[in-house]
Amino acid sequence: MSACSSRRSWMVYLALLVTLVSQSEGGCQDTGLCCFGQNQSCITEDWRKDRSYGECYCDQACKTTLDCCHDYDLACPAMSCVVSEWSMWSGCLEPCKPTLRTRQRQVIQEAHNGGEPCPSLHQSAGCAEYHDQHGPCLQSLVPALITTGGYGNARKKREILDNNITGYCVEFKLTSLTVGCQHSFSPHTRWTRYLKEGHQVCVECQPPALAQGQRCCSGDGENTGQDGSLSLQWQAVGNSRCRGLWRWVRRLDSCSCPTVHSFLFI
Secondary structure, three states, rough: OOHHHHHHHHHHHHHHHHHHHHHHOOOOOOOOOOOOOOOOOOOOEEOOOOEEEEEEEEOOHHHHOOEEEHHHHOOOOOOOOOOOOOOOOOOOOOOOOOOOEEEEOOOOEEEEEEOOOOOEEEEEEEOOOEEEEEEEEEEEHHHHEEEEHHHHOOOOOOOOOOOOOOEEEEEEEEEEHHHHHHHOOOOOOOHHHHHOOOEEEEEEEEEHHEEOOOOOOOOOOOOOOOOOOHHHHHHEOOOOOOOEEEEEEEEEEOOOOOOOOOOEEE
């Protein structure tokens, strides 16, 4: 190739390069465009992210439609949501009942341009207050102490002076239990390993377990108004790490608890 031809090729290349550079000066940064949402007017003509030249957008929707200008990320950097610290926990929503406490946080900066969205702004947790304005709560708030139904065959029933006092059964649905239930290897607490969330259990209240002067077992849910939406506490006797919540289903005056998932109030 002659020197003249070589010089001519370089001149053509430089002219093309100048043209390309001049064309790429209409991006989001140069035009000052950065729009939220989908905005059909937020458009310019420049190189796109797919390396083609033509109409390109500087709105937030271009991330989805894949027609952003090449410098969109520089002109419109992603901004994640920023929230405040959690507030203090509220008091229990109701005294003398297993209920909830709440806390919240505020949005300081909304998410923009594909940044991380805001996390949950509200949080709740289990709560129990053992006193109200009238004094100590009733026994329904005390965790029900339970053991396997087989214990009833071995324990000695104490003499009940009031012959009208009879036993009964209560059905509950297990809503939660601790992992400690699955790690019980002692022979007398091995039954806790068969407890599962969602199972329905039957718990018998025998006369020996009746509190003095009472006609119901402690923690059986009788004093909650038999509200099936309330979560009541229970704890396995002999395994302090096995405890949880259940919901009252119904009372059975004539006990017919099955062998499986059959327990006793202590």
